[in-house]
Every structure is written in C-alpha cells, then in structure tokens.
Amino acid sequence: MIEVKNLVKTYGDKRAVAGISFKANDGEILGFLGPNGAGKSTTMNILTGYLSSTSGEAYINGHDILEDPIAAKREIGYLPEFPPLYLDMTVKEYLYFVYELRGCRLPRNTHLKEICELVKIDNVYNRRINNLSKGYKQRVGLAQALVGNPNVLILDEPTVGLDPKQIIEIRTLIKKLGKNHTVILSSHILSEVQAVCDRIVVINQGKIVADDTADNLSRELTADHKLIARIDGPKDEVIKLVQTIPGVVSIVADMQRERGVWEYNIEAVEGTDIRRELNRRLMSRNWYILGLRSSELSLEDIFLKLTMGESVNEFLADKADDLEERYKEEE
Amino acid sequence: MNAILKREIRAYFDSLIGYIYITAFFAGSGILFSVSSLQYGSTDMSGMYSGLFYILLVLIPILTMRTLSEEKRQKTDQLLLTAPISLTSLVLGKFVAAMLIYSIGVCMTIVYATVVSFFGAVSWLTVFGNVVGLLLLGAAYIAVGMLISSLTENQVIAAIGGFAAMLVLYLISAIATIIPVDWIARIFTELSFAERYSPFTYGVFDFSNVLFFISATVIFLFLTIRVLERRRWS
Numbered sequence: 192m193i194e195v196k197n198l199v200k201t202y203g204d205k206r207a208v209a210g211i212s213f214k215a216n217d218g219e220i221l222g223f224l225g226p227n228g229a230g231k232s233t234t235m236n237i238l239t240g241y242l243s244s245t246s247g248e249a250y251i252n253g254h255d256i257l258e259d260p261i262a263a264k265r266e267i268g269y270l271p272e273f274p275p276l277y278l279d280m281t282v283k284e285y286l287y288f289v290y291e292l293r294g295c296r297l298p299r300n301t302h303l304k305e306i307c308e309l310v311k312i313d314n315v316y317n318r319r320i321n322n323l324s325k326g327y328k329q330r331v332g333l334a335q336a337l338v339g340n341p342n343v344l345i346l347d348e349p350t351v352g353l354d355p356k357q358i359i360e361i362r363t364l365i366k367k368l369g370k371n372h373t374v375i376l377s378s379h380i381l382s383e384v385q386a387v388c389d390r391i392v393v394i395n396q397g398k399i400v401a402d403d404t405a406d407n408l409s410r411e412l413t414a415d416h417k418l419i420a421r422i423d424g425p426k427d428e429v430i431k432l433v434q435t436i437p438g439v440v441s442i443v444a445d446m447q448r449e450r451g452v453w454e455y456n457i458e459a460v461e462g463t464d465i466r467r468e469l470n471r472r473l474m475s476r477n478w479y480i481l482g483l484r485s486s487e488l489s490l491e492d493i494f495l496k497l498t499m500g501e502s503v504n505e506f507l508a509d510k511a512d513d514l515e516e517r518y519k520e521e522e
Numbered sequence: 523m524n525a526i527l528k529r530e531i532r533a534y535f536d537s538l539i540g541y542i543y544i545t546a547f548f549a550g551s552g553i554l555f556s557v558s559s560l561q562y563g564s565t566d567m568s569g570m571y572s573g574l575f576y577i578l579l580v581l582i583p584i585l586t587m588r589t590l591s592e593e594k595r596q597k598t599d600q601l602l603l604t605a606p607i608s609l610t611s612l613v614l615g616k617f618v619a620a621m622l623i624y625s626i627g628v629c630m631t632i633v634y635a636t637v638v639s640f641f642g643a644v645s646w647l648t649v650f651g652n653v654v655g656l657l658l659l660g661a662a663y664i665a666v667g668m669l670i671s672s673l674t675e676n677q678v679i680a681a682i683g684g685f686a687a688m689l690v691l692y693l694i695s696a697i698a699t700i701i702p703v704d705w706i707a708r709i710f711t712e713l714s715f716a717e718r719y720s721p722f723t724y725g726v727f728d729f730s731n732v733l734f735f736i737s738a739t740v741i742f743l744f745l746t747i748r749v750l751e752r753r754r755w756s
C-alpha cells in the first residue's frame with residue numbers, strides 16, 4: 192500500500208508538486224495521468240526515495256520513505272522515466288548486478304529466468320544492453336524493477352518507445368502484475384490508463400484535479416461530440432452539408448482513405464449528439480457513412496473539463512437546450 | 523556494498539581505464555626505475571618513488587573521474603539511490619574498488635625492489651615506507667577525486683578538477699611560505715599533504731601522519747556522501 196499526504200516539492204521558487212495526497216491499495220493499479228511537466232516523475236522520484244520532498248509524507252507499506260528509507264525501498268521496484276541501464280553490461284550481467292544490489296534471496300537463476308520470460312527478453316539475455324533497441328531497453332528496465340519480487344511497482348511511462356504490439360503485451364503484463372502487487376504507473380495517454388488502471392489520479396501543474404475509478408472517470412470523459420467519420424461522397428459537398436447540421440462547430444477533411452472516401456473530423460458543441468442527424472442527412476443524398484467513432488478527448492479537453500468542473504457543465508447544458516429548440520423550429 | 527564493488531572493478535576494465543592506469547603506471551615507474559636505479563647500478567630506489575608521486579597526481583584523477591559523474595549522466599544513479607542500500611555503502615563500494623585498482627600499481631614497485639635485491643642490499647624499510655605512504659596518500663586522494671566527481675556530470679571536468687584539487691592540497695605548504703601571518707602559515711604547513719607524505723619516503727612512520735591521511739580520507743568520503751544527500755533536497 193502507498194499512502195501520500197500533502198506532498199510538496201519546490202525547485203527554487205517553482206512548485207513542481209503542490210500538495211498531493213492519495214492512496215493506492217494492495218492489488219490496485221493506480222494510473223497517474225497528466226501532461227508534460229505535471230509533476231508525475233517528481234512525485235514518483237519522491238516515493239522511491241530518489242528525491243526528498245520539501246514537505247509532506249509518503250509511506251510504502253507503512254514505512255516512511257524519509258524516516259526508514261531502506262525498509263521502504265526494499266518494498267519497491269522502480270522503473271524511472273529513463274531506464275537506468277549500464278550500457279556496457281549484458282542483460283544477464285545487469286540483472287545479476289541488480290539482484291545483488293537489492294540483496295535478493297530468491298534462487299537467482301530461476302528467478303531471473305522467470306522475469307526474463309515474463310517481459311520477453313530471454314532471447315537477448317546475453318547481448319550487450321548498448322546494442323538493444325529502445326523497446327528492448329525499456330523491457331530490461333521493467334525486468335530490473337521486478338527483481339526480488341517487490342510488493343510495490345512504480346512505473347514511469349512504462350510503454351514509451353514500444354511498438355503497438357509490445358504496448359499491448361506490456362499492458363497485459365502490468366494488469367497481471369496488478370493482481371498481487373500495488374502498481375502506480377504514469378502516462379499522458381488517457382486510453383492507456385483507462386485500459387490498464389483501476390483508479391486514475393489526474394494531475395496538472397502539481398495538483399490533483401481528479402481521483403476516481405477508471406469507469407467513473409471514463410463515463411465523465413467520453414466525447415460523443417467529437418467524431419471521426421469516414422464518408423463516401425464528394426468532399427466539398429459533404430462538408431457543406433454537414434456544416435448545416437445544427438450543433439456542428441467544425442468539419443475538417445482529414446485524409447482520403449479509399450477512392451472517393453474521405454475521413455472527416457467533426458466537432459459539435461459539447462453535450463450534443465449529432466450522429467443520428469448526420470446519418471439521416473447523408474442518406475437523403477445517397478452518401479454513405481463507412482465508419483463512425485468518437486474521437487478521444489485530448490488531455491487539454493480533460494483538464495478544461497475537470498478544472499472548470501460544474502460551471503462548464505452548466506454552460507454546455509444551456510447551449511444544448513438552445514440547440515434543441517432550433518432543431519424543433521427547423522422541423 | 524559487494525555488488526557495487528564488483529560492478530566497479532568490472533567497469534574499470536570494461537572502460538579501459540583500469541588498463542590505462544596499470545599500463546601508464548607500469549611504463550612510468552619502469553622508466554623512472556631504469557633511469558634512477560638501474561642505470562647507476564644503485565639499490566637506492568628513492569629516485570623512483572619521488573618521481574612516481576607526480577605520475578600518480580595525473581593517474582588518480584583518471585581513476586576517480588567517472589565514479590559518480592558518470593552515474594549521474596547515465597541516470598543510473600536512479601537505480602543505485604532507490605536500491606535498499608545506504609549512501610555510505612554506495613560510496614565505500616566505489617572507494618574500495620578504486621583503492622584496489624590503485625594498489626595493483628603501488629604493489630608493483632615491490633617487484634622492482636625484489637629484482638634489485640638480487641644485486642645488492644635493499645633498504646626494505648624505505649621501500650615499505652614508500653608503499654605505505656603511497657597507499658595512504660592515494661586513499662586520501664581517491665576520496666578527493668570522488669568528491670570532485672560527485673559535483674559534476676562531466677568526466678573531463680571531474681578529472682581536471684580532481685587534478686587541480688590534489689595539486690593544491692600537495693602544494694599548500696608552498697603557499698604557506700608566502701603567507702605573512704605566522705599562525706595561518708603554520709596551519710597550512712600542518713595541512714600540507716607534501717609535508718605529511720615526505721617522512722614516509724625515508725622510511726619514517728610517524729603515527730600522526732598516518733592518522734592525518736586516514737582522517738583526510740574519512741572527511742572527503744563523508745563530504746562525498748553529503749553531496750549525494752544534498753542533491754536529493756535540491
């Protein structure tokens with residue numbers, strides 16, 4: 192379990208972390224979501240004892256990281272933002288080193304073999320780390336965090352630099368590890384934390400702006416008003432037509448996907464669902480929708496939504512009412 | 523500490539620094555030995571030892587330059603500082619490793635002495651004094667070099683800074699001669715590594731000098747630990 196109370200970290204006069212409190216329970220995967228410079232890495236560096244907080248407390252399984260650092264560190268496996276690899280070593284030598292450094296007691300060869308199979312680096316076991324691709328280096332970094340089977344895993348952007356297939360593999364692995372570890376992982380990709388985490392803490396400029404279960408947060412953050420549509424029809428005319436739909440703010444042709452089929456980014460006023468109307472109008476001209484999905488909220492949208500809170504919802508509700516009236520008038 | 527020690531010794535020979543040190547030491551001491559002893563058929567080895575000191579002034583910074591600076595630059599310090607070990611064992615591990623490599627060189631001079639002893643009587647006391655003196659001086663200088671290395675991420679700066687610091691500590695008695703205030707000059711002389719070191723080269727073991735170098739080593743290692751500790755709070 193990880194417990195953080197009122198953590199503050201200032202660099203000079205800059206507040207990188209401005210009073211963060213949260214809790215991660217056993218067997219829980221906690222996602223740290225925030226844009227660049229939000230203070231994710233700084234918080235993680237404090238939790239792992241690499242940095243000291245300016246004020247506030249952090250407990251790892253009950254051990255205070257400042258008062259009893261060695262006991263706390265024994266509980267933690269840490270994958271920092273830049274994997275701390277000795278490039279002149281082979282994977283095997285490196286993991287042996289970490290094994291000894293952490294004073295690990297498990298049977299060495301079987302334990303390391305298990306880890307390597309888990310993160311799929313057994314095929315590069317005897318290669319020099321310097322010669323590995325970025326994705327493999329990232330995995331060796333992850334392997335290092337697993338040495339000694341620590342209870343708590345702190346992973347700073349664990350999927351950065353991996354290809355899509357590897358991303359899915361690593362996410363699956365983290366989910367698996369989450370069953371019997373406490374995991375904190377950071378990311379600036381909403382869909383990633385949604386896919387992997389049980390709970391999400393959103394931070395921005397060193398402050399927590401949301402702390403909720405992934406499901407609740409996702410419900411709050413779906414974006415039906417931003418669509419990506421693949422439409423079979425003459426581009427310019429489609430754009431003209433869609434612009435006349437009430438509620439549509441903008442439509443931009445993105446890319447031609449097939450002959451005569453374009454992909455469009457359509458944005459409507461928040462809170463309005465234009466999907467049915469879009470279908471109806473295109474059908475009436477014998478143009479077809481070949482694909483339709485809501486686009487993901489960008490981080491900016493999320494922060495706007497979360498930080499403006501109620502006021503933005505009211506504002507949008509008003510706007511939606513206006514539009515409905517306009518619909519009725521037209522019909 | 524064991525893990526750090528092993529890893530460091532490996533790194534010395536992986537990065538060639540270990541080989542460079544031993545080769546340079548061997549070449550330097552070999553030349554000095556043949557010039558000062560062999561050529562004159564003399565069994566007096568003090569010529570070699572006094573020359574050797576200046577070679578070490580260059581070689582020790584090379585041994586210590588990457589100890590801590592490189593960890594910071596490669597961000598591997600994040601692994602070491604978040605591992606369940608104390609800063610003291612981290613710094614000691616690195617110190618002992620550097621000390622071991624350093625000793626390989628110093629002990630090589632005993633081989634020369636053995637060779638000389640086949641041709642005539644060797645003053646073993648002087649040889650022994652020089653070896654002990656070099657080890658003590660080296661320990662203090664390695665601690666100085668590590669302190670400088672902990673202050674920067676750049677190996678070259680660490681090496682040059684280390685060299686400068688060691689030179690100043692050595693020549694502090696020369697500075698003392700130009701200081702008009704008597705008691706300050708006295709303190710400088712007392713602190714001079716050169717003044718403390720030279721008795722060893724005659725085979726004179728003064729306990730206070732032994733204590734001086736041991737204390738200097740401990741102080742500089744302590745300061746290194748403090749620097750690493752401070753950095754967390756920055």
Ligand SMILES: Nc1ncnc2c1ncn2[C@@H]1O[C@H](COP(=O)(O)OP(=O)(O)OP(=O)(O)O)[C@@H](O)[C@H]1O
Binds near residue numbers: 227
């Ligand atoms: N050593 C430092 N000195 C001064 N400021 C720092 C230092 N380290 C981080 N900062 C500042 O603290 C803030 C938080 O940085 P942090 O690295 O924690 O962000 P992050 O959420 O991890 O971002 P990213 O997604 O880019 O990794 C940033 O504004 C950064 O500029």
Ligand SMILES: [Mg+2]
Binds near residue numbers: 231347
């Ligand atoms: Mg970061």
